[in-house]
Amino acid sequence: MFNRIIASTRPHFADIAKLSVRDTELVFATGILMCTLCWHVGHPIAASVIAVTLLTNETLLRLMFSRKLWFASFGQSQTIGLALILHSINAAAYALPAVYLAGDPSFARKITGLMLAMGIQVYIANTWSTVPVFVYALLLPSIAILSLSFLQLATTQPVPSSMTHWAIAVGALFLFIYSAVDTLRQHLQTQLAMFAAQHDAAARLAELEDSLRLDTLTKLLNRPAFDRALNIMLEDRAAGTGEVAVFLVDLDSFKPINDTYSHAAGDQVLIETARRLQSRVGQMGIVGRLGGDEFVCAVQDLSGTDDAMEFARTLSALISRPIRWAQRQLKIGASIGVTMTGDGQSSPPANVPALCSAADQAMFMSKSSPNKGPILYQTHLFAPRMSPDDKQILVDSIANETILPFYQPKIHLPTGQIIGFEALARWNHPTLGTRGPSEFLDQINELGLQGDFMTSMATQVVRDIETLLGRGYDPGQVSLNLSEVTLATHSGRQDLHRIIAANPTAAQHLTLEITEDVFIARAADAIQASIASFHDLGVRISLDDFGTGFASFHHLRQLDFDELKIDTSFVAGLGHDSTSEVLVRGFLNIASGLGVSVIAEGVETDAQSQDLINMGCVVAQGYLFSPAVPFAQATDLLTDQKTA
Incomplete structure (x- = not known):
C-alpha cells in the first residue's frame, strides 16, 4: 500500500522538493516560538525534544533534496517516502505545544493554543494543496492534536490572564494571520509558476515537434521521422492497402561539386534534388534525407517489381x-537501390530495418555496376538467410542465458557516484566471441523470438538486482529496454508482470525503458494499459532516446513517465553546436515542467x-565513465565505490 501511495506521488516530486525547502525563515521562526511557549508553560523537556526533532528533520530534508552526503544515491521513491515521514513528524511536533497551552488555566494561553493548532492546519492545507498525499499525511497528526487540545480545555477552570499572556495571544494571532496570508500568496505564486512552466513546455513542444521531424536543409523527413512514417505505411499494408516499395538514393559526383564550387553549390544540389524527389513521389508516399547525399523514398500502390523499377528509373x-x-x-547522377514488400521468399521481411537494409545493399550493388542503373533487392542474390544450425544456436543461447545483460553505470555528475545501471544485451x-545487439537483434526479430528474449533478459536483470541487494549493495535504478511486443501484447505483458510481481523488492530498483517507436503502433490502448500495470508494481517508466522523433511529444501529454533520456545525438553536439545546447536546455526545461527526472546518454x-x-x-551515462560491463565487473565497481 505504501509503495502505491509513493508511486502515485512521483509526478509531484518537483513540487515536494520545492515546498520542503521553501519557507525556511517562517519554519524556524515558528519552531522557536513553539519551543519558547512550551518552555514558558512549564514543560522544558518537551520543548527540548521538540527543538531537537524539528532541527534534525529540517536539516535532513534540506540535505536530502540537495542530494548531499548519503542522500546522493537515493532514488525518487526513497526520497518521497522519507520526506513524507519527516514532514508528518514535524506536523505533530509543531502542533504539540497547543496541548500544553490548552491545558493551562490562563484563558489567553488556551486561546493561543487553539489558534496555533488551527494555524498549522491552515498552513498545511495552503502549502501542500498540490500534493494530496502530503496534505492528508500532515493533517492527520495535526487534527489529532487539535482534538486533544479541545479535550484539554476542560481539564482546568479558565482564570483571568495577565497582560503578558494576552500579548502572547495577540502575537500568535498576528502570526496566524501572517502565515495564512503568506502561505496563500506562496501557493498562488506556485500555481502561477506551474501554469507558466506548462505553457512554456507546450510552446517548446509545438516548436520541437516540427523542427525535430525535418531535415534542416531540405525540409524532408529526417531519418527517425522517416522510419516512423514507413512503419505506419507497413501497418496500413498489413490492413490491405497494397505493397510498399523503398528506394534508397545515393548521389554520384556530389563530392566534386562540393570541393570545386563550394558547399553553397552542394547545398543547392541537395535542395533541388529533394524538391524533385518530393514532386515525383507526391501523395504516393514519403521522402526523407538520411544524411549527406543519401535520400530515401517509400511509395505505396505500385503494381509490382516491374512498376517499382520503372519508378526508380524515373527518379534517376x-x-x-x-x-x-x-x-x-551542375550535373550529378544517382545510384538507386530498390526493395519491395511481398511474400517474404524473394523480398525481405516487411519491417523498417529489413527493408532499409535491403535497399542499402541494392544501392551499393548499383554503385558498383557498370551501367549505374537501379538494382532490385532479391533475397537469393544477396546475403544468405540463417541456416537451421544458426537458428538453433540462437534459440539455445536465449534459453541457456549466453545472451545476457551487461551493465553500463549511470553517474551522478556532481559527485561521480554510481546511482544505477542500464542493462544492455x-x-x-x-x-x-562477444557480440553487440546490432549483430543479433534483427535475427531475433526475424525468428519471432522477441518474447523469449525479453523474458530471459528480465529474469536475469531481476536476479542480478536481488543478488546485489543480498550482498548489501544498493544498485540504484537498473534500466531494461522494452520492445513493442512486450508492451502491446497480452502474453508479453503477462510474462514480464509475472517476473516483476514475484520479486517485489527488486521491482523498486527497476526502470523499464520504452522508445518512441511503440507509440506509432496501433495498439496504443494496450501500451497505456501496460505502463499502468507496471507502475502499479512499483517500477519506473523511462522514455528512451527522447527528442529523436515526433511521437514522444504527443504522448508525453497522455502517459505517466518518471524519466526522460536525452539522446546521444544531442549530447554529442555540446560544446560546438549551439543548436544542440539550445535543444538540451529545452528538454531539461520540459522535464522540469513535467516533474520528471532526466538522464543524458552518450x-x-x-x-x-x-x-x-x-x-x-x-x-x-556514457563511455567517459564506463562502457557496459559484465555483472561481476559491475559488482566490483560498486565494491570500489563502497570502500572508497
Whole structure:
C-alpha cells in the first residue's frame, strides 16, 4: 500500500522538493516560538525534544533534496517516502505545544493554543494543496492534536490572564494571520509558476515537434521521422492497402561539386534534388534525407517489381537533369537501390530495418555496376538467410542465458557516484566471441523470438538486482529496454508482470525503458494499459532516446513517465553546436515542467559532462565513465565505490 501511495506521488516530486525547502525563515521562526511557549508553560523537556526533532528533520530534508552526503544515491521513491515521514513528524511536533497551552488555566494561553493548532492546519492545507498525499499525511497528526487540545480545555477552570499572556495571544494571532496570508500568496505564486512552466513546455513542444521531424536543409523527413512514417505505411499494408516499395538514393559526383564550387553549390544540389524527389513521389508516399547525399523514398500502390523499377528509373532521370547554380549547369547522377514488400521468399521481411537494409545493399550493388542503373533487392542474390544450425544456436543461447545483460553505470555528475545501471544485451557466442545487439537483434526479430528474449533478459536483470541487494549493495535504478511486443501484447505483458510481481523488492530498483517507436503502433490502448500495470508494481517508466522523433511529444501529454533520456545525438553536439545546447536546455526545461527526472546518454568527454552540470542535468551515462560491463565487473565497481 505504501509503495502505491509513493508511486502515485512521483509526478509531484518537483513540487515536494520545492515546498520542503521553501519557507525556511517562517519554519524556524515558528519552531522557536513553539519551543519558547512550551518552555514558558512549564514543560522544558518537551520543548527540548521538540527543538531537537524539528532541527534534525529540517536539516535532513534540506540535505536530502540537495542530494548531499548519503542522500546522493537515493532514488525518487526513497526520497518521497522519507520526506513524507519527516514532514508528518514535524506536523505533530509543531502542533504539540497547543496541548500544553490548552491545558493551562490562563484563558489567553488556551486561546493561543487553539489558534496555533488551527494555524498549522491552515498552513498545511495552503502549502501542500498540490500534493494530496502530503496534505492528508500532515493533517492527520495535526487534527489529532487539535482534538486533544479541545479535550484539554476542560481539564482546568479558565482564570483571568495577565497582560503578558494576552500579548502572547495577540502575537500568535498576528502570526496566524501572517502565515495564512503568506502561505496563500506562496501557493498562488506556485500555481502561477506551474501554469507558466506548462505553457512554456507546450510552446517548446509545438516548436520541437516540427523542427525535430525535418531535415534542416531540405525540409524532408529526417531519418527517425522517416522510419516512423514507413512503419505506419507497413501497418496500413498489413490492413490491405497494397505493397510498399523503398528506394534508397545515393548521389554520384556530389563530392566534386562540393570541393570545386563550394558547399553553397552542394547545398543547392541537395535542395533541388529533394524538391524533385518530393514532386515525383507526391501523395504516393514519403521522402526523407538520411544524411549527406543519401535520400530515401517509400511509395505505396505500385503494381509490382516491374512498376517499382520503372519508378526508380524515373527518379534517376529526374536527378540527372542539370541544376543551375551561379551561371553554371551542375550535373550529378544517382545510384538507386530498390526493395519491395511481398511474400517474404524473394523480398525481405516487411519491417523498417529489413527493408532499409535491403535497399542499402541494392544501392551499393548499383554503385558498383557498370551501367549505374537501379538494382532490385532479391533475397537469393544477396546475403544468405540463417541456416537451421544458426537458428538453433540462437534459440539455445536465449534459453541457456549466453545472451545476457551487461551493465553500463549511470553517474551522478556532481559527485561521480554510481546511482544505477542500464542493462544492455550482449551475446557470448560459442565461436564468435562477444557480440553487440546490432549483430543479433534483427535475427531475433526475424525468428519471432522477441518474447523469449525479453523474458530471459528480465529474469536475469531481476536476479542480478536481488543478488546485489543480498550482498548489501544498493544498485540504484537498473534500466531494461522494452520492445513493442512486450508492451502491446497480452502474453508479453503477462510474462514480464509475472517476473516483476514475484520479486517485489527488486521491482523498486527497476526502470523499464520504452522508445518512441511503440507509440506509432496501433495498439496504443494496450501500451497505456501496460505502463499502468507496471507502475502499479512499483517500477519506473523511462522514455528512451527522447527528442529523436515526433511521437514522444504527443504522448508525453497522455502517459505517466518518471524519466526522460536525452539522446546521444544531442549530447554529442555540446560544446560546438549551439543548436544542440539550445535543444538540451529545452528538454531539461520540459522535464522540469513535467516533474520528471532526466538522464543524458552518450557522454564521452569531460567538457560534455561539465556542460550538462552547468545546464542542470545531474545524471548521465556514457563511455567517459564506463562502457557496459559484465555483472561481476559491475559488482566490483560498486565494491570500489563502497570502500572508497
